[in-house]
Amino acid sequence: MSGLLDRYLLFRIREQQDPEAFARLYDRYVQAIYRFVYLKLPSKQDSEDITSEVFLKCWNFLQEHRDVREIRALLYKIARNAIADWYRERSGWPDRSLAVTFRFEDTSSEIEAVSDSGRGRELLEARAELALLMGKLERLKDEYRDVLSLRLIDGLPFSVIAEIMEKTPGHARVLYHRAKKALDQLNAS
């Protein structure tokens, strides 16, 4: 059902440049995209900025390209790229160190955003542990790495993963379970 609505909105945005359709798209996906970017960026402000950017870029992309089929997948791909760009622009390493700091103070008197980043730190570390484990697995097939990354690090649902990888959700799940097995095997050795 959601696929049908998305396709309709896609059609109206692309073919008729319909701002109302775009507004509906926004309403449908703003929370999901915000959630997606939130824990990958240091602050609420950054998350808001990037989320906004994602939707604008999506609109622009749709005006220029005719071969988009899944709008939700497009939104997530743009979001991933935007996050990657955000960090790339700021790293400039090895010469410059990143000016980004996550605020790790966990004082209860602070506003919600800061205490969130106390939890945020835990999650960042957890992601680092994950990434560390997965970093060992260069020998894993590209497809396996992609599905593990999309699932474990990006935290995407299978329906979206399927769209991004251009497979059926069933296939994506199977791939994920195979990838998990291969991961466990490599870990055990």
Next chain:
Amino acid sequence: MRAFFITGQKRRSISSMHHKIMGQPDLYCVMKSLRDHERGIKPDSAWVRANRETLLMQVRNSIPSADVAAKNRILAQTGSRMLKIIRGPVLSFTAILAALLGGSLVSVSAAERSLPGDSLYALKLVTEQARLALTTEQSARMKLKVEFTKRRVEELRTIATTPVSKKDERAAKAAEILKQDLNTLKQQLENAKTSGTTKELADAVKVVEKETVQVVKTLTETKKELGGDVQLTVSDAQASAADIGIQALQALVDVQGSDEGGVTDEGLEASLAAHAEVAKNVAANTMELAAQSEASTASSTTSVTSTSAIALAKNVEAMLFEAQQLLLDGKSAEAIQKIKEASLQSFLAQKQMEGIQQISGDSGMAGITNAAAISTSTSVTGNADVSASSSQETQDASSASGGQ
């Protein structure tokens, strides 16, 4: 046991037990808690509304298709790279990793200063991996790996010499990671041998050779501050580092005479002297340990092992002398091989002696197992033979086994 009666939590607690036993973080548990947390995140509703208005305005402004200039501007912003997200492959894991964690996410000092056992340590390691992944040139990667291996040595040294919590745990972890990094370095060296020689690669191999000798020296100092079990791991690391250094030297000698670097005669002599000194010091350390232990143990097992270790250590001197002769005769390849054997033997002797040290030290039963495994003698004598200093441990061990 309660776990079996709680449905949703059952799998999670069992799998996390399993993974804690295996020593791995529980991947899937972590992921689940990540997603649970994410589900609770909501954007500011005020922002959502305001943003909606802003976006609608921006979008309405970009509609007129007659405005070609505006369109081109927008296109330039999005760039041709955008095309890849549909047609190209999904961003590879490494790229995301590098982008997400490259540079320092936290202030440089916090992650960079962390030690094994710290919560930020994983971040430090991941950043290193990301840097390696983005370095494509072989010689640059080798130098980078050397730098990271030196970090491991430094971390171990810090743990050993400064007051930290859970010292033994951290030291064990640090020693393990050091061994792993050394293995990677060894692998890189082996790969380098099969690929063509360039000046850059030769330079990188020189760096490996020089730094591994330093690593062995630093570890000797650091070892003194550490407890029995860890010492053995560190000795393994030392042996590995020494071996890598000599292999590096062999590789350099193989390219000697070609235009692409290699090593001069004086350089070769100096390097060989450095490696010989390492072997000599390790053998000397073995003899010292032997002298100490003779005074305290009465076990027949340990005396046999000790004698074998001493014999090996004494032989090292002879081998080093032979090596020197070979070098004077111009047979550099054989000289290096001889030093390699001498080095291996000296570390073997040291390992045997250190295994014995554990018996007369605090490790009690563990030490006996180690020495028995290492030494060539067979039967392990009973508790009665263990020296007086560990009789307390023996008491505890037998009462523990009796009390079960």
